[in-house]
Amino acid sequence: MSRSARTRALTNIGTLVTNDPGLGEGVLGVRRDAAIVFEDGVVAWVGNSADAPAADAGHDLGGRAVLPGFVESHSHLVFAGERAEEFAARMSGEKYAAGGIRTTIEATRAASDEQLAANVRRLLDESRRSGSTTVEIKSGYGQCTRDELRSVQIASRFTDEVTLLAAHVPPPEYAGRADEYVTMAVDEMIPACAPHAKWIDVFCERGAFTLEQSRAVLRAGVAHGLIPRVHGNQLGEGPGVQLAVEMGAASVDHVTYVNQADIDALAGSSTVATLLPGADFSTRNQYPGARALLAAGVTVALGADCNPGTCYTTSLPFCIAIAVRDMHMTPAEAVWAATAGGARALQREDVGSLRIGARADAIALDAPSYLHLAYRPGVPLVREVWKDGVLA
Ligand SMILES: N=CN[C@@H](CCC(=O)O)C(=O)O
Numbered sequence: 001m002s003r004s005a006r007t008r009a010l011t012n013i014g015t016l017v018t019n020d021p022g023l024g025e026g027v028l029g030v031r032r033d034a035a036i037v038f039e040d041g042v043v044a045w046v047g048n049s050a051d052a053p054a055a056d057a058g059h060d061l062g063g064r065a066v067l068p069g070f071v072e073s074h075s076h077l078v079f080a081g082e083r084a085e086e087f088a089a090r091m092s093g094e095k096y097a098a099g100g101i102r103t104t105i106e107a108t109r110a111a112s113d114e115q116l117a118a119n120v121r122r123l124l125d126e127s128r129r130s131g132s133t134t135v136e137i138k139s140g141y142g143q144c145t146r147d148e149l150r151s152v153q154i155a156s157r158f159t160d161e162v163t164l165l166a167a168h169v170p171p172p173e174y175a176g177r178a179d180e181y182v183t184m185a186v187d188e189m190i191p192a193c194a195p196h197a198k199w200i201d202v203f204c205e206r207g208a209f210t211l212e213q214s215r216a217v218l219r220a221g222v223a224h225g226l227i228p229r230v231h232g233n234q235l236g237e238g239p240g241v242q243l244a245v246e247m248g249a250a251s252v253d254h255v256t257y258v259n260q261a262d263i264d265a266l267a268g269s270s271t272v273a274t275l276l277p278g279a280d281f282s283t284r285n286q287y288p289g290a291r292a293l294l295a296a297g298v299t300v301a302l303g304a305d306c307n308p309g310t311c312y313t314t315s316l317p318f319c320i321a322i323a324v325r326d327m328h329m330t331p332a333e334a335v336w337a338a339t340a341g342g343a344r345a346l347q348r349e350d351v352g353s354l355r356i357g358a359r360a361d362a363i364a365l366d367a368p369s370y371l372h373l374a375y376r377p378g379v380p381l382v383r384e385v386w387k388d389g390v391l392a
Pocket residue numbers: 076098100101104203231234279305307308309310311
């Protein structure tokens with residue numbers, strides 16, 4: 001199939017997930033025996049395979065499933081080194097503590113720009129192979145102006161969804177002086193980095209930053225044109241969810257330990273709850289209460305949260321399998337959360353669905369239905385990935 005074809009028809013699709021209820025059944029807008037046509041990088045036509053219009057290039061899916069590409073709304077790809085020993089110790093009973101982040105700060109500061117960029121490229125390629133076509137990338141392993149600045153600059157070479165994680169954990173030179181670190185971040189780091197980012201993020205958690213410190217960081221980001229998102233309620237109950245709602249954050253991520261007031265606040269807000277079950281898996285944490293959030297009407301996204309500490313996977317299919325098996329989400333809820341949910345968390349309307357006019361970002365599975373993503377855990381089912389209508 002030519003890469004320069006203007007129109008491409010994908011025919012003989014066994015199950016097509018559109019995420020447009022107007023195009024098919026249920027919230028996933030599922031159609032059987034379907035076809036889809038991409039034109040100039042966007043979705044131009046969806047219908048029955050037998051009715052597919054002529055196109056410059058054709059692709060027979062042989063009954064396989066086609067879905068929107070996954071929208072990964074939470075990843076920490078700018079780092080050096082790894083922490084396999086820390087993981088092994090956890091599996092022998094050690095508890096995860098935010099302080100482990102400092103090991104990666106040290107390695108990241110010591111790495112060259114080229115090494116950091118090569119690591120981002122490697123992980124993005126891995127992520128693409130498991131079906132992610134839009135990926136948010138956070139900084140957060142620099143924690144000083146020089147290293148946060150180069151982190152967001154490197155991230156911005158690869159994605160428009162760059163997050164300045166200005167306050168991840170106080171770095172070693174600010175040990176016991178988190179307030180002073182926040183003052184530095186507000187006065188110096190955020191103004192320097194903001195032109196290279198879209199989002200501002202903070203780790204509001206015991207062992208990281210308090211409510212007041214986190215609020216100050218988010219406010220400084222907003223003052224420099226960034227949109228807030230929050231890491232919160234990962235390791236215990238805390239103020240992260242409420243802060244996210246107060247700030248009108250796009251998402252609050254982790255949301256593992258919440259009370260009814262947190263759920264109610266989220267339900268009455270536009271803040272997405274982004275659940276990261278891979279992190280709970282790799283830290284032997286409890287899983288988030290997805291059913292309670294969904295029952296309250298909260299918008300739920302799923303992210304893979306690739307990072308060297310809590311979760312060294314880029315695989316959203318793996319997270320979908322956990323969400324279904326252990327968090328009791330239905331396969332349809334989990335697939336929606338990893339596609340349309342991720343798009344909501346990034347405030348994007350052009351990705352996360354295959355409605356007419358959406359970006360032609362799609363994946364084909366080596367399976368007849370999206371159900372197999374949970375039914376066949378650990379199997380590399382993503383066979384083809386189209387980005388902007390072109391086979392990647
Ligand atoms: N929770 C904070 N940040 C990362 C973990 C970072 C690390 O341990 O290196 C997360 O999303 O899980």
